[in-house]
Amino acid sequence: MKMVINNCLLLTVPAKLGYWCNFQDLFYSMKNEGVLKPFIFLADDDPDDQAMLCNAFTQVTDEYHLIAVNSGKALADLLSQVADKELPSLIVLDYNMPGLNGIETLKLLQHSARYRTIPKIIYSSSISPANRSEMIASGASDYMAKQTSVVETVLCARKMLEYANVPVGQLA
Secondary structure: OEEEEOOEEEEOOOOOOOOOOOHHHHHHHOOEOOEOOOEEEEEOOOHHHHHHHHHHHHHHOOOOEEEEEOOHHHHHHHHHHOOHHHOOOEEEEEOOOOOOOHHHHHHHHHOOHHHHOOOEEEEEOOOOHHHHHHHHHOOOOEEEEOOOOHHHHHHHHHHHHHHOOOOOOOOO
């Protein structure tokens, strides 16, 4: 199932599928007037958190495409389907996900030279300093706590986009 909100594509993939039949069709369908915007990939199993972060990114800028999946396994499968020139500018991982959780997904990505240079941010409801330290030591660029207010979520999205070198305007 897929849902599009502004320039965000939220994908729900049954865990048993675990692969993408045709990423190229998805990739080319997201071209904007012949110019491909950078991609941001989000892995979070909570559709409400996906939608809230998508809306926050959209309030900051429209200079990217966000693709959200519901598991670390779906993210790994998606990444394996893309060509090097199609790799995302940023990966955002939820800490607590079924199957491959945030730390497992992060470690998997860090073992591959292909993904090592992509900034990876852990976005979690946990504010544990131990979790933060473990994630940073494992290769995360940052560890941010999930926010409950729209304003705070927009500020988080703005900071995340700085890691991706996505142009951001002034906040209203």
